[in-house]
Amino acid sequence: MLSAVDLAAIWLTLKLATVTTAILLIVGTPIAWWLAGTRSRFKVLIGALVALPLVLPPSVIGFYLLITLGPHGPVGQLTQWLGWGILPFTFAGLVVASALYSLPFVVQPLQQAFEAIGPRPLEVAATLRASPWDSFFTVVVPLAKPGFITAAILGFAHTVGEFGVVLMIGGNIPEKTRVVSVQIYDHVEALEYAEAHTLAGGMLLFSFLVLLALYSRKGRNAWT
């Protein structure tokens, strides 16, 4: 039913989504924490920047990434200077693009979870002489656990559902940048509808189950 190239695309997509989600949880947590607690006038600015991928078309992100990560762009110059070569057409390049593209899907649920906790539990922890790090990991993280789960699910699912940016900077290389969405597009373009149906049907089912899981959680715990 599934050919070797289709299986390779599925495996690559799962790998990309896992790596991207892990990176986004690490990078997104401090951003969300800062956004939740700050009174800085930059809060609005950073919040808007983080939300940009929600509204920008993938063609805009893909275009700027191709230029910026390319050999003449600032990031491309840096990666070449470091001896890494350039990022477009590589798995690492897709991770960078996906992390950018899925950033709001991780930061926003985390920010809402942190805001819902409020300053009170931390103040209490501080009076008990807990260090900020200590209270973050023993108080905030357990309280915000539903927010972390929502963020991880959304970040993962959104990366699996990515298409346009990958199409623009991926170069469609088997096992490196040819993810499921691109593989489906290829099948459809070549009129290979049977192959397209198998993958597209699988994608539909996967996305529906993810959202079903997410909403049944939400039903129990409200948004966070």
Add this chain to the structure above:
Amino acid sequence: MKTQGSPLLAGLLFAATSMVGHTAEVQVAVAANFTAPMQKIAAEFEKDTGHKALLAFGATGKFYAQIKNGAPFAVFLAADEKTPATLESEGDAVPGSRFTYAIGTLVLWSAKPGFVDDQGAVLKKGEFQHLAIANPKTAPYGAEAIKVLTRLSLLDAIQPKLVTGENISQAYQFIVTGNAELGFVALSQVMFDGKLSSGSAWIVPADLHDPIRQDAVILAKGKDQPAAKALVEYIKGKKATAIIQSYGYNL
């Protein structure tokens, strides 16, 4: 019709002819390698006839799939002769309307001057990270590029370095941004008025691939559209032929 005279007058004349309904719009699917010449031809066509050609650019195989699924194109300028013939035999094109509008040339091109030598030896040396081609499944120029690499017995060696553009325009864009050091594109994309516009190139000898005869056809949707017929006649005309040849196509 004279094209001189004040732009205002020409504009008024155009508006007037549009209003009485002698002019029409015609939707055209154009192979990506023919983008630049077709934009010029469409502009001249509109100036000379008042008809407006609405152009969509993409891979030939993709257009085939779209036409089979009811796309509203009246004329199709493909990058091969096979696809229009198939459409005609399947009843999706007007019988007898097929003709060769250009014969394309494949080039190995780099945006860097001096990178590609005029013998294509750069391919054997293999000192590059990425070589861009158009998707061989849907773009005839991509399929021909694979044939060239196969005939040079280099396909296995270069396969891991291949990056595939959705169509030949994306392959060109990968090279022009420097993300791929070189790649196979259409001569028409890198040449104008008999000269290479930039970078360095190797014109692939004709014996390394099949000739890229590009056929056009009036589609079933354009059967009763006078503007579709007018456009096809215009493409066969002297003015269009000169434009086509200026981009390095044979005819």
